[in-house]
Amino acid sequence: MVPRWRTPTPNIRLHSLARGSFSEYRRITEVLRKETVGGALLLAATVVALLWANSPWSAGYFGLRDLHLGFEPWHLRLSLGEWASDGLLAIFFFVAGLELKREFVAGDLRRPGTAIVPVVAACGGVALPAIIFTLVNVAAGPSGGGDALRGWAVPTATDIAFALAVLAVINTHLPAALRTFLLTLAVVDDLIAIAIIAVFYASSLNPAFLGLAILPLAAFTWLVQRRVRSWYLLLPLALLTWALFHASGIHATVAGVLMGFAVPVIRSEKAGGPDAGPGLAEHFEHRFRPLSAGVAVPVFAFFSAGVHVGGPDGIGSALSDPVAIGIVLALVVGKAVGVFGSTWLVTKSRHAELDSDLAWVDVFGLALLAGVGFTVSLLVAGLAFGEGTLRDEHAKVAILAGSLAAAVLAAVVLRARNRHYRRLAALEAVDADGDGVPDAFGVEDVR
Structure with a gap:
């Protein structure tokens, strides 16, 4: 008999990868639509680079990639390829910083119970590939030692644009929860990768320039925290912050992430608070995401993906290099097992179960x-x-081969689930009561 003063605890079962709010569903759908278009441009840029680099006119491609522009002070005389990786990718990581902050401040992932699954999955998807790469190169002996081990972080990140381009090609209808999971997983992956770049790949750190970089970054933060949107104030500060970070020896893309984190997500109380519409982070994301997905990332891919895949230093040589073998195994096996295994473990450790709309084979396909x-x-x-070294060329071949293999295997699994996805998509679209919210979401906040 239960005492009158004690209320029985209901037997509530937790769910992993459950459907989020309708407002978040609409926002994620819009983000993924833009990233899918960007993924198509990314694929096109990669194909053009590979064809040109392996054509009789390849000298023109490498000459363009290695053309130096700029000026010597602050180490700003860079090749076009370096301008793409150091400069344009800062825009990509600025958007990643905005997206991650918004997810954890105002999105469904602000609740720890919801955030823990994709965050742990991302950590597993970073750790296991790094371990596999390291083990392969250590086991290879002298041929896998030395500078080879510096590449342990190469297979740790997921490319959301490329992944979504694969989904667009196979014409699958992923459930909303899985699409959100994929986006969050990729964003957290990017954040971990940037932390790794800042800590492990800083070169000739210059404390003076790093100290100076704090000043324009602080001014940028002060202005955006006061909801200033004037480009003629913010853009010079952003460029100065980027240049000083670049001169300090820390990769300049770190500046993009820090500036993204500085932008407020919620409107100030003076401006009407959270109910007054999109905050400054969403405003900037709306402006810069098309530039990131449509220009910055495809141009970077064009200058980075051009690798000579024929001859003695092409595919045959690359596939015998422990660096390339480690990257391929880490991308195809390490990522899948790391993401899937971590998701399964964190679900079971929380005494939870997968959402009823999903099956574990869906999670495996996504992994x-x-x-x-x-x-x-x-x-x-x-x-x-x-850049341009033999090991870098081998790593590029391995990244392309591993990504292609992972994409094909994922397509096989997800195509097998295509009918199920179509049924879920149809259910999500039903709005019998005409309130503008699909009935599958129930009664929820639709701001």
Whole structure:
């Protein structure tokens, strides 16, 4: 008999990867639509670079990539390829910083119970590939030692644009919860990768320039915290912050992430508070995401993906290099097992179960898709081995081969679930009561 003063605890079962709010569903859908278009441009830029680099006119491609522009002070005389990786990718990571902050401040992931699954999955998807790469190169002996181990972080990040381009090609209808999971996983991956770049791949750190970089960053933060949107004030400060970070020896893309984190997500009380519409972070994200997905990342891919895949230093040589073998295994096996295994473990440890709309084979297909690493992997490969070196070329071949293999395997699994996804998509679209919210979401906050 239960005492009258004690209320029985209901038997509530937790769910992993459950459906979020309708407002978050609409926002994620819009983000993924833009990233899918960007993914198509990314694929096109990669194909053009590969064809040109392996054509009779390849000298023109490499001459363009290695053309130096700029001026010597602050180490700003860079090749076009370096301008793309150091400059344009700062825009990509600025948007990543905005997205991550918004997810954890105002999105569904502000609740620890919801955030823990994709965050732990991302950590598993970073750790296991790094371990596999290291083990392969240590086991290879002298041929896998030395500078080879510097590439341990190459296969750690998921390329969201490339992954979504794969989904667009196979014409799958992922459930909303899985799409959110994929986006969050990729954003957290990018954040971890940037932390790794800042800590492990800083070169010739200059404390004076790093100290100076804090001043324009602080001014930028002060202005955006007061909801200033004037480009003629913010843009010079952003460029100065980027230049000083670049001169300090820390990769300049770190500046993009820090500036993204500085932008407020929620409107101030004076401006009407959270109910007054989108905050400054969403405003900037709306402005810069098309530039990131449509220009910055495809241009970077064009200058980074061009690798000579024929001859003695092409595919045959690359596939015998422990660095390339480690990258391929890490992307195809490490990512899938790391993401899937971490998701399964954190679900079971919370005494939770997978949402009723999903099956574990869906999560496995998504985990395979997480092995599509490209943008950040190419960036880290250049930092680890040096742009244009033989090992960098081998790493690029491996990144392309591993990403392609992961994409094909994911397509096989997800295509098998295509009918199920179509049924879920149809259910999500039903709005019998005509209130503007699909009935599958129930009664929720629709701001």
